[in-house]
Amino acid sequence: MAMAENQIRVFKSLKETRKPEVAKIIGEIPEWAAGQVSRSCPAKWDYPKFRLNHTFDGYQMITKFDIKGGKSGSVSFTSKFVSSEAFKRAEASQKPIISEFSTRTAGSDAKSALGKIVAMILQATDNCQYICTSEICRNPIVIGHAGFMYELDPKSLHCISKYDSANDFSLHAISAHPLTDPATGETYNVGISIVPAVKWKVVKYPQGCKSSPLKETLKKGKIIGSHSCRTKSGVPLLHSFGMSNNYLVWIDQPCHFNLAKAIKLMFKGFCQREVMDWFPEKKNQFYIFNKKTLKVMKTEILSKDAFVFLHILNCYEENDHLIVDLFGMPNIQFVDAQVLAKLRAWHVLRDAECPRLLRFVIPLGVATIGICPENKNLVSVNSTATALKIDDKIFLQPELVSDVKMDFPTWNKKFSGKDLRFVWTTGALCPSVHHHKVIKLKTIWFGKLFGNEGEMAGFYGMAGWEGFERGRKGLF
Numbered sequence: 001m002a003m004a005e006n007q008i009r010v011f012k013s014l015k016e017t018r019k020p021e022v023a024k025i026i027g028e029i030p031e032w033a034a035g036q037v038s039r040s041c042p043a044k045w046d047y048p049k050f051r052l053n054h055t056f057d058g059y060q061m062i063t064k065f066d067i068k069g070g071k072s073g074s075v076s077f078t079s080k081f082v083s084s085e086a087f088k089r090a091e092a093s094q095k096p097i098i099s100e101f102s103t104r105t106a107g108s109d110a111k112s113a114l115g116k117i118v119a120m121i122l123q124a125t126d127n128c129q130y131i132c133t134s135e136i137c138r139n140p141i142v143i144g145h146a147g148f149m150y151e152l153d154p155k156s157l158h159c160i161s162k163y164d165s166a167n168d169f170s171l172h173a174i175s176a177h178p179l180t181d182p183a184t185g186e187t188y189n190v191g192i193s194i195v196p197a198v199k200w201k202v203v204k205y206p207q208g209c210k211s212s213p214l215k216e217t218l219k220k221g222k223i224i225g226s227h228s229c230r231t232k233s234g235v236p237l238l239h240s241f242g243m244s245n246n247y248l249v250w251i252d253q254p255c256h257f258n259l260a261k262a263i264k265l266m267f268k269g270f271c272q273r274e275v276m277d278w279f280p281e282k283k284n285q286f287y288i289f290n291k292k293t294l295k296v297m298k299t300e301i302l303s304k305d306a307f308v309f310l311h312i313l314n315c316y317e318e319n320d321h322l323i324v325d326l327f328g329m330p331n332i333q334f335v336d337a338q339v340l341a342k343l344r345a346w347h348v349l350r351d352a353e354c355p356r357l358l359r360f361v362i363p364l365g366v367a368t369i370g371i372c373p374e375n376k377n378l379v380s381v382n383s384t385a386t387a388l389k390i391d392d393k394i395f396l397q398p399e400l401v402s403d404v405k406m407d408f409p410t411w412n413k414k415f416s417g418k419d420l421r422f423v424w425t426t427g428a429l430c431p432s433v434h435h436h437k438v439i440k441l442k443t444i445w446f447g448k449l450f451g452n453e454g455e456m457a458g459f460y461g462m463a464g465w466e467g468f469e470r471g472r473k474g475l476f
Contacts, residue, residue, distance in 0.1 A: 011343045014043040014061060020076040029073035036154060037065040040131035040142060043081065045340055050095040054102035054273070055338040059087040060129055060142070062157045080157040082142055082150060086127040098125050102273040102339070124148075126162070130176035135187045136205045136221075137214045143176045145238070147191065151214040161215055165191060168218050169203055173235055175250075177311075178205075179243045181291075182416055188291075190241045190250045194259065198229040202248060202289060225289055227296045233260045234277065237308070242315030242324050244417045248289040249315050249324055254282040254306050255332055278332045280306035286362065286396070288322065299369045301362060304397045308332050313357065313409045314420050321381050322362040327355035327407045327425075328398070337429075348435075354405035354428040358398040361385040366394045405432040406439055 042058025045051055052058060063079040081087055089097040095106035128144035131152075139160065142150040147165030152158070165171040171191035178189040185207025193199050202225035209217040229236060234256030241250040261275040284303040289296050307328040314325045330353060336342075337349040363378040365371075369392060372378060378387045378394075385399040405428035411420055423441045427434030 011045075011055065011340060013046040013058075014079070016061070016081060017077060017079040020066070020078050023075040023077065025073060025075065028071060029067065029069045029075070031069040033067055033073075034069040035067055037067065038131055038140060038154070038157075039063050040082075040129060042129070043079075044087075047090070047094045050106055052096060052100060052103045052340065054100070054340055055343065056129070057096075057100035057103045057127075057340075059090065059127055060084070062131060062142070062152065064154075064157060078157065082128060083159045084126045084128060084148075084150075086125045098123050098127075099269070099271045100125055100127060102271055104269050104271045124166075124172075126164075132177060134178045135180040135185060135207070135210045136178060136217045137209065138211050139214070141214060143174065145173055145176065147171050147174050149214065161213070163214060163218055169193075169201070169221065169223060170195065171201060171203075173238050175238055175241050177240045179241070179416065180413070181243065181245075182414055183245065188243060188248060190238070190248065192229065192235055192238060194235060198232055198235060198259070200227045200229060200250065200252075200287065201225065202294075225294045225296070227287060227289075230282075230285055231256055234258050237276075239310045240312045242312040242326075244315045244317045244322060246291055246317065247315075247322060248291060249312070249322065250287050250289075251309070251312075251326075252285040252287065253308050254279040254284060255308050273335070276332075276335070278308075280331070282306070286324075286360070288362065288364075297367050299366050299394060300392070301366065301394045301396065303360075304395045305330075307358070308334070309355070311355075311407055311409060313423065314411075314416070316417050316419055317364075318419070319381050320364050321379065322364055323381075323383075324360045324362070325401065326358055326360070327409070328358040329353060329355050343429075349428065349430045351405060351430050351432055354430045354432065355407040356403055356405060357401040359383060359385055359401050360396050360398045361387060362394070362396065363387055369394070402441065404434055404439065404441075405430055406434060 040060055040062055042055050043061035044059040045057065060082045061079050062082060066076045068074045086098040096103055097105055099105045124146040126144060126148040128142040128148050128150055131140055131142045133140045137151055139154055140152050142152060149163045151160040153160055165174050169191065170193050172194045174191035175189055178187050180187040187205040189203045191201050191203060193201055201223050203221050204224045205217055205221045209220060230252055236252045237255040241248060256277050257272060258275045258277050262270065283306050286301040287296050307330060309326045309328045312324060312326045316323055333353045334349055361379045361381060361383050366378065369389060372389045374389055379385055383399050386397040388395050406425040407428055408426045409423050411423050421442065425439045427437040427439060429435055
């Protein structure tokens with residue numbers, strides 16, 4: 001089949017595969033490659049008289065590959081939609097009832113006049129988009145940016161339970177990627193509350209929750225830190241954060257959801273994209289949270305140039321420096337590039353606007369900024385990244401680690417918070433030669449990027465999908 005046909009097929013609505021489909025195996029699957037690979041992806045946008053607008057709006061499907069290694073090895077595939085209220089109500093009405101990221105509600109399914117009025121007030125969608133496995137639950141969980149979480153049965157993919165972080169922790173946005181400290185077994189997540197004021201908050205779960213249902217784990221979670229957001233009327237875009245041995249790092253991006261606009265539009269109806277603002281002049285602000293003192297470093301740390309990102313790859317400490325690797329983009333064009341009509345016509349993001357691997361280096365000595373020299377690079381580790389003190393602020397310029405357009409990383413989580421050697425990513429959805437490819441990077445070789453060790457083509461549908469692996473030794 002021609003490549004163009006495969007590319008366009010990625011963005012068409014799918015049906016569930018309840019009965020396992022077994023693949024034909026050519027060769028032999030290694031004994032160690034046994035387990036389960038599950039992914040979440042948007043999979044339904046189209047109804048007979050309505051189409052959702054954006055890839056982020058698609059109702060989420062969980063796909064699963066069950067893998068058995070050895071001479072009698074096999075691979076079977078199943079898929080199922082997440083049973084969110086947003087999806088169930090859309091299926092019943094054949095149109096979206098709850099607004100999604102870039103699609104307004106198409107009407108109310110309420111019977112009474114009062115119910116229709118109440119429905120006009122924005123409901124946060126529980127169409128959760130990101131699947132992950134972590135130490136906070138015995139089963140995989142699916143997380144949405146609005147704070148909803150589902151616990152899944154790994155065999156049937158049925159939703160076992162559903163929770164709302166707004167009720168449990170008063171969080172109205174959370175990171176889709178909780179992180180577990182390999183040394184202590186404790187798991188952290190970062191979220192945002194908007195009542196009574198917009199604040200960053202840190203949640204910690206104790207070790208030993210991996211064998212517990214999500215309901216029991218959430219009872220054990222505690223808010224251990226809080227810090228005001230720099231913008232009182234905006235909620236920053238949040239998808240991931242970083243963690244080293246001693247610190248958490250989150251970044252306030254100059255991309256905010258404007259609460260003032262949302263309130264003005266509430267009774268007219270709106271979607272999140274309509275209240276999403278981009279302020280590149282504000283740059284990005286880095287927050288460093290000490291896991292022992294539970295305090296945020298007071299020094300204001302900003303990027304020299306504005307950028308936007310979804311995934312922090314890694315965060316570790318080296319010679320009194322904090323190193324943060326992430327996949328950065330120069331603007332928010334990636335959002336509008338994923339309008340469904342554009343993608344189905346194969347109008348994709350330009351190479352210059354695609355994510356690339358950047359390294360920011362923060363000298364921890366800037367905590368006592370008064371003794372730092374002015375306009376002098378404070379970075380003393382082996383990197384071309386810089387950190388300059390200008391008027392009692394620190395401005396960071398990153399090192400471009402790789403010009404390959406890529407994102408959606410995975411690595412051996414046992415090495416989280418350390419200098420990684422291998423990373424697997426997927427090529428960005430753009431004209432780059434790496435699009436729709438799995439990329440293996442031998443990332444660290446005496447502290448520098450060694451290069452692209454290999455790549456594997458033919459994996460169509462890697463744009464906007466996230467996954468996890470379960471197995472005896474892991475598939476990576």
